[in-house]
Amino acid sequence: MKLTPKQKRFADEYIKSGNATQSAIEAGYSKRTAAVIATENLIKPNIKAYIEKCMAEIASNRVMSYTEAVELLTSIARGEEKETVVVATPVSVEKVEKEADLKTRINALKEILKRYPNNDKLVEQQIRKLSAEADIAEANAREVTDNGTANEIRVIGFERRAEEDERSETS
Structure with missing residues (x-):
């Protein structure tokens, strides 16, 4: 069973705010019945499944994958990643982009090598x-x-x- 446009809006608002009653109002339900409808919507299997699926996607997007981690370490080791450093000058303070220092690059290489013990x-x-x-x-x-x-x-x-x-x- 598909979600109605109102149910989908409710679910999307609920995912953003976590407040069921306010989500029902934002989705277009009456303020007078919003609390009851919100409770009912959270019990409905199709709405509940949609919310859980969206929450799982959000959670997986927040956690860095193995590949992303190795790619980041590689870009640090190669000096491609820049960091912002605040430098004091005689006149003012400036922000400067610089590549990682040698010690940081070596540490990134060591972390990469841990994943390839044969090498x-x-x-x-x-x-x-x-x-x-x-x-x-x-x-x-x-x-x-x-x-x-x-x-x-x-x-x-x-x-x-x-x-x-x-x-x-x-x-």
């Missing part, structure tokens, strides 16, 4: 470091002496670790 060299280096630490811990565990205490192993560079791995495999 993040820092994450790659951290993974490599954790792998090396795990290898060292494993080597320490293999070097336990007869009395149950571990010998300290100092691994310097990947070449020495590889040599020790070869020796332990052959014994």
Whole structure:
């Protein structure tokens, strides 16, 4: 069932103001019966559904999408976004448009890279470091002496670790 023009006006006014009685009056209903008609209109399924649909659209337009966020970060990182800065001059105060400073641009780049972890060299280096630490811990565990205490192993560079791995495999 479609809304009548009056019902649509009522719903649109209600969405703007949140006041049902005033919305009914604005839509063209009599002031004398506006409160009752407003209450009835808010109960009608087709009007209620229309209001809910419009409110959902408004809410989704207020929240930035993932794509919009990445596009904004990209424009900041590229220096395309300008910010207004107030600068004092000897005569007066002026507003100047300037691009983001280097620190802000780098932070925008970091935020973008968080969304693409496969391309993040820092994450790659951290993974490599954790792998090396795990290898060292494993080597320490293999070097336990007869009395149950571990010998300290100092691994310097990947070449020495590889040599020790070869020796332990052959014994």
